[in-house]
Amino acid sequence: MDDIVLRFNLVPPPLLRSPAQAAALDSATITRAKLGDIDAFTRIVEAYYARCLRFAASMLRNPDEAEDVVQDAFVRLYRALPRYEERQRFESWLFQILGNCCRTANTVAVRESIRSSDDERALAQLPAGDRADHRLDNEWSIAVRQALAEVPEYNREIFVLHYIEGFSYEEIERMTGVKRSALKMRVKRASDFLRGRLGKVDR
């Protein structure tokens, strides 16, 4: 769980950017990776690894598995790259694969209790003498992640794809096959749930 709390950059979050702006990989890099160029594939991993880790940590019942699941997603991506068709947006394709890997991992076992106990352990590991506002930041961070973990998976995934990863409803509709009206409803339900949970801990 220290992955979730301690290793996050405590810097102001970036403004919501479109995925295209967030990681603008030129098509030549993707083409070279498709042909097996491992250097080009390394650039793809470097461009998307942190975002994939963030998405997996939000989606997995056991966020400790995030690194393993992200690695599995990239392995699948690299093996499937020769069949990638450029009319499909690369980033949407990557997150579809990652979403499938997360769902697979979540079906293996229910480990909600591990998450909360790990959160407590991670908080206890904070350096002694840490500033009070730093501690408050981490308490808020833990509360947010715990609340998000309690959002039903089918609502959480759409909320994260839209608000955290910056995909438009149109893109998510193409990725998931779920109608836009249903997507908006899921995001609203996730938002209502978070507001209800976090309203009590808001400082």
Add this chain to the structure above:
Amino acid sequence: MSDSDLDPIVGRAVDELRRLPVAEPAAIARVVAASAAARLTPADEPLIAPPRERSITKRLVVGGCAAAVVALATLGAWQWRARVSAPVRATAAIAMQAPASTAGQREIREISSADVDASAVAHQFVFQSSAAHTVAVVGDFNAWNPADAEMTRSGTSNLWSITLPIAPGRHVYGFMIDDTLFSLDPQAPKARDPDLGTNGSVIIVGKP
């Protein structure tokens, strides 16, 4: 619902959740190594789509059809080789040592343009070389003719590329550097090709 429509509390939660975790270089290296180790070679291709179980009746029907197709393909290949294989072998042999003759190129180009497949798929070849003055892709899809597919250098980079229409299926190819040196594609699997008489690089175009 846009960012501005967000409830302030949910907005703060979104800001928190947008914080990117640290991407450890060691973790990225592990991902790349695992991916490189797992990538399938064409020899493993059947593993992607294992054969489905079929009934005996279906097997008989499919087997009969397959036999007919093989017979037709053998007849066609016999006729095709009578037309093409000799010039192809000649060009490949010459290409290993010196530029192909103009007459040979013209003859082969006519054959390759006549054989263009309507279902061809655009495929980009990329080769990296800082010392080369010219690079061409040669393969069974262009009758091993370096004059037929000269690659262009991308600006001041070391990357040479060309996009060609390639018929779906398995193809053997390589790169001709400065019209004299034959090189395999370091990024592609290798296969021995009886027409070329040496190793070639392999691509699978289209769905297997």
